[in-house]
Amino acid sequence: MKSFPDSKWIAAGLILITLLFPFLTDNSYYLNILITIFIFTIATSGMNMIAGYTGQLSLAHAGFFGIGAYTYGLLMAKAGMPFLVALAAAILLTGAVGAAVGIISLRTKGHYFAIFSLCVGVILLLVIEKWESLTEGVRGLLGIPIAKIGPLEFATLSSQYYLILCFLLLTSWINYRIIHSLVGRTFVSIRNSEELAEALGINVMRNKLLAFVHATVLAGLAGALYAGYIRFIGPDIASVEHTFDMLLYLLVGGIGTLWGPFVGTTLVTVGMQLLQSWQEYRMVIFGPLLVLIVMYLPYGIIGAIHRRRMKRVAAGQAGVPQEAGARIAMQDRRMAGGEVDA
Amino acid sequence: MDLFFQQLINGLVLGSIYSLVALGITLIYGIMQLPNFAHGHLYMLGAYLTLFMITLYGFAYWPAVLVSVAALVLVGMLLERIVFRPLRSAPHINSMIAAVGVMLFIEATARALWGSDYRRLETPYDDVIHLFGVTITEQRLIVVAAAVLLMVGLHLFLKRTVIGATIEAMAQNREGAFLVGINANRVSLLTFAIASGLAAAAASLAAPLNLVYPSMGAMVNLKAFVIIVLGGMGSIPGAVLGGYILGLAESLSGTYISSEYKDLVAFLILVLILTVKPTGLLAKEAR
Numbered sequence: 001m002k003s004f005p006d007s008k009w010i011a012a013g014l015i016l017i018t019l020l021f022p023f024l025t026d027n028s029y030y031l032n033i034l035i036t037i038f039i040f041t042i043a044t045s046g047m048n049m050i051a052g053y054t055g056q057l058s059l060a061h062a063g064f065f066g067i068g069a070y071t072y073g074l075l076m077a078k079a080g081m082p083f084l085v086a087l088a089a090a091i092l093l094t095g096a097v098g099a100a101v102g103i104i105s106l107r108t109k110g111h112y113f114a115i116f117s118l119c120v121g122v123i124l125l126l127v128i129e130k131w132e133s134l135t136e137g138v139r140g141l142l143g144i145p146i147a148k149i150g151p152l153e154f155a156t157l158s159s160q161y162y163l164i165l166c167f168l169l170l171t172s173w174i175n176y177r178i179i180h181s182l183v184g185r186t187f188v189s190i191r192n193s194e195e196l197a198e199a200l201g202i203n204v205m206r207n208k209l210l211a212f213v214h215a216t217v218l219a220g221l222a223g224a225l226y227a228g229y230i231r232f233i234g235p236d237i238a239s240v241e242h243t244f245d246m247l248l249y250l251l252v253g254g255i256g257t258l259w260g261p262f263v264g265t266t267l268v269t270v271g272m273q274l275l276q277s278w279q280e281y282r283m284v285i286f287g288p289l290l291v292l293i294v295m296y297l298p299y300g301i302i303g304a305i306h307r308r309r310m311k312r313v314a315a316g317q318a319g320v321p322q323e324a325g326a327r328i329a330m331q332d333r334r335m336a337g338g339e340v341d342a
Numbered sequence: 343m344d345l346f347f348q349q350l351i352n353g354l355v356l357g358s359i360y361s362l363v364a365l366g367i368t369l370i371y372g373i374m375q376l377p378n379f380a381h382g383h384l385y386m387l388g389a390y391l392t393l394f395m396i397t398l399y400g401f402a403y404w405p406a407v408l409v410s411v412a413a414l415v416l417v418g419m420l421l422e423r424i425v426f427r428p429l430r431s432a433p434h435i436n437s438m439i440a441a442v443g444v445m446l447f448i449e450a451t452a453r454a455l456w457g458s459d460y461r462r463l464e465t466p467y468d469d470v471i472h473l474f475g476v477t478i479t480e481q482r483l484i485v486v487a488a489a490v491l492l493m494v495g496l497h498l499f500l501k502r503t504v505i506g507a508t509i510e511a512m513a514q515n516r517e518g519a520f521l522v523g524i525n526a527n528r529v530s531l532l533t534f535a536i537a538s539g540l541a542a543a544a545a546s547l548a549a550p551l552n553l554v555y556p557s558m559g560a561m562v563n564l565k566a567f568v569i570i571v572l573g574g575m576g577s578i579p580g581a582v583l584g585g586y587i588l589g590l591a592e593s594l595s596g597t598y599i600s601s602e603y604k605d606l607v608a609f610l611i612l613v614l615i616l617t618v619k620p621t622g623l624l625a626k627e628a629r
Contacts, residue, residue, distance in 0.1 A: 057435055104613065107620040111575065112375050114438060116566045119609045122564055126606050240560075244442055251439060281454040287447025291425055294436040294443070304363055 007259070022158040037262075038168045039226050044249045044261035045175055046218025052256035053179065054211040055191030059243050060101065060117040062311050063124030064216040066238025068223025069092045070128060073141045073233050079212055083147040083154075087224050094220025102212035106205060121240055129235040138176050140234035147228045149156070154228075164225050168201075171218060176258060178214070187211050191256075248286055254300025265303055274290050278303050347476045349593045355482045355551070357589025358489030360546035362447040364581040365496065365564055366537030372513035374532045374574035375434060376426060379441040381541055381561020383448040386521025388414045388542025390456060390557060393463045403466055407546040411539045422531050430530075444562075452556040465550035485547045492543060493582060496536070500578070509533055513576060518534040561605065568612045574621075 012164060021032065043065055051057045066088045075086035105116045128135050147154040147163065154163050178184045186207050189197040198204050227233050236242070245268075253264025266284070275282050297304055357390065363385055368422035370378045388410050395406035423443055429437040500506040512519040512529045520526065545559075569588055573580020588608055596604035 104617050108616055109620075111371075111375075111438070112571060112616070112620070113375060114564070115571055117569060119564065119612050123606060123609045123613070126603070126609075129605075130602055145428070241446075241556060241565075243504065247439065247442065275366075281450050283446040284454055285451035287443045287445070287450060290446065291440045292445030293433070294440050295428060298432065298436055 002147045007102055011320075015169065022161055028157050031161050033269060033273060035157075035161055035229055037265050038164045039222050039229065040246065040249060040269065041265045042171050042225070043219050044246045044253075044265055045171060046215040046222070047246050047250055048197045048257075048261050049178075049187070049218070050176065050211050050257065052250065053184065053187040053191060054071040054262065056106065056208060056212070056249070057114045058073040058117040058215065059114055059240070059247055059296050061126065061215070061219050062122035062240065063121040064098060064219035065223040065226070065240050065242065066124055066128050066235070067097055068220030069227040069233045070135055070141065070223075071220070072224035073144045073227040074134065075105065076147075076228070077141060083149055083228070087221075087228075087277035090224035091217055091220050095217045098213045098216025098220075099209065101216075102209045103325075104214060106208045118243075120180055120241065121238075122245055123143055125235060125238040125240070125301075128238050135235070136220035138235060140232060141227075142232055144227055144231040146231075152318065160229050164229065165226060167221065171221070172258075172262075179258060183207070183210070186216070248290055249301055251290065252304075254302030254304070257306065259302045260300050264300060267301070305318055344475045345597065347474070347596075350590065351476055351478055351598045353590035353593030355589070356588065356593055358486050358564055359544050359548045359585075360562070360589050361582045361585025362489055362492060362540050362547075364566040364585050365396045365493070365567050365578065366540045366574070367511070368573070368576055368578060368581040369513075369533050369537050372424065372569065373461050373509065373576075374430065375529050376437050376441065377567065377575075378537075379438070379531070379563065380388040380444040380448060381566065382559030382561075383445050383452075384414055384417065384538050384559070385545040385562055386418065386452060386554075386556065386559035387543035388538075389463070389554045390452065391542070391547060392546040393461060393554050394467035396417070396463065407543065410546050411542045414538040415535045417530050418534040418574035419572070421538075422534035425529065425535075427568070449556055451580070456556065458556055460538060460553040460555045463549040463554055468550075479597070481547075481550050488547055492540065495499065495566055496540075496578075505532065509536075552623070565608045568608045571612060573613060 011135070021034065025031075036325055043061065046064075047058065047061045052193065071090040071093045072086050076083070079086075081089070093239065101117075101120050105113060106121060108116050122246040131137070132139075147160075152159075154160050179187075179226070180276055182238070185199070186202055189200070189202060190204055190207055192206050197207075223237070249264040249268050250261060252268055253260035253262065272286075273280075284298055294299070299307060355428075363381065366384075367378055367381050370376055370381070373617075391410035391413050393405045395401040395409050396403065403407065410516070421444060425440050426437055426554055428538075449493075465481045467484055469480050470477050471480060471483065498506075500510050508524045508529050509517070509532065512526065516526075564597055565588060569584035570581055572587070573582075573584035588611070591611060592604055592607050595607045
């Protein structure tokens with residue numbers, strides 16, 4: 001598709017700005033906000049993989065975020081492991097739990113899957129909260145050491161910033177490659193119709209599992225990075241409300257779009273900062289916002305932009321042969337996640 | 343053995359409350375294919391309304407319950423009209439997410455208006471009755487009796503009245519219901535009204551046993567979802583049966599296994615059952 005040459009330029013510009021950002025300002029408040037945005041973009045992009053591209057609304061995401069955070073935190077604080085080992089272990093363990101959960105839960109479909117995964121999320125939260133001998137329960141896990149790679153110590157805010165930015169860029173690149181590969185198209189075909197995908201010879205279960213494990217791995221990575229950045233974690237990071245926060249980010253940005261997680265996380269996080277005095281009651285505003293979005297902007301901001309552009313392209317090519325027009329229309333539906341149905 | 347019977351009774355009380363909440367969710371699911379995640383928060387609203395009617399306006403217990411049920415009936419109808427009806431033809435995921443939005447809004451509003459403290463709802467029925475070596479407070483007895491009464495009433499309403507039959511008809515076959523001239527909007531409005539009323543009744547009955555606080559509905563809601571998945575989504579007998587099974591399982595495992603992890607039991611049962619049978623125990627239809 002030749003329709004978004006500009007999105008690469010936007011990406012390049014954004015990467016440049018984020019890379020230079022610590023030189024432009026040393027205001028730690030802005031850096032903190034950006035780091036939070038980066039971490040939750042990673043987590044939300046995982047949710048996007050399974051809910052947006054594969055069409056399976058998983059509501060266990062914060063639970064996996066919690067597994068990643070606690071594995072990393074415990075290995076660093078209690079076992080004293082090196083940073084990279086703890087990070088790798090966090091990712092692997094989250095992925096392994098994700099695979100086990102996926103094998104069971106993905107056999108259910110539609111609403112059953114959404115409710116089942118919600119219950120899995122609650123189980124993960126309760127285990128983290130009640131397993132006091134390991135996780136310190138509601139007291140929370142304190143004193144996670146500063147991340148170190150060899151002589152490199154990520155003690156300052158800007159070094160943390162670059163570390164997390166690195167992982168954001170890496171995951172964005174991986175997600176981009178997946179979505180533009182055969183695997184990504186397979187995910188989308190499952191979202192559009194599981195029966196049709198099966199009839200085409202796609203192993204639906206295996207691909208759903210792949211998307212699910214990838215999603216959980218991203219949640220685990222984000223959780224580990226979060227634990228390394230905040231250096232104090234409590235069980236509430238695994239709570240169901242946190243899953244709904246991520247769902248809000250995803251919907252505002254645009255479910256089933258590559259830019260959606262970043263745009264949504266940024267807008268909502270900044271919005272929440274502006275409403276900071278409301279912190280506890282912010283859902284008075286964001287709850288109805290969620291309803292309004294699914295009513296009037298069901299494809300999120302990026303989805304709406306895509307659709308408008310596709311329509312313009314389709315209108316501009318009114319003279320092209322029928323087949324090409326049909327293909328554009330189909331692309332339109334896919335990009336916008338028109339067939340997303342849990 | 344006395345302990346066992348005591349826990350059996352407690353399980354029945356718990357199960358009655360779960361069943362009433364689950365009934366509302368399953369009714370709405372049957373009509374609109376909508377897992378209403380906000381249902382537990384309607385339950386919470388019901389408890390607060392009863393509490394305020396008693397403490398602020400000096401109502402007696404039963405009139406307060408009636409006012410709360412009536413108010414929640416209105417809230418339910420309002421929700422259906424404003425939020426869920428416009429989303430009826432949208433993909434299912436949209437109405438599900440809208441329900442999440444409603445849920446977050448109700449809880450945040452309750453927190454903002456009434457604070458996060460735990461409140462007690464005093465009941466006039468706190469005498470203790472001894473029956474065959476088992477002690478039970480009057481309120482608990484009332485919970486079980488009222489729940490059974492409501493369930494029987496609902497059953498009669500659905501089976502014996504024409505309006506009730508329209509709900510059943512639409513749950514069984516949407517297109518068929520349209521063909522015989524059933525007004526879908528009226529039915530879904532009615533369903534939301536009944537479901538919300540049941541939630542308010544359940545909350546008002548249960549509130550004296552527990553405490554009233556803004557997130558009191560969250561866990562009940564999740565467990566009600568476990569129940570309707572167990573009982574088959576949209577199945578009314580399934581919701582009742584599932585509610586009592588879960589209530590008993592929780593109460594007995596809380597005594598004999600570990601009280602710390604008793605909240606986990608519901609979710610573990612669900613995982614076990616869905617592992618064996620991905621469509622639920624009494625699925626209405628293979629999905």
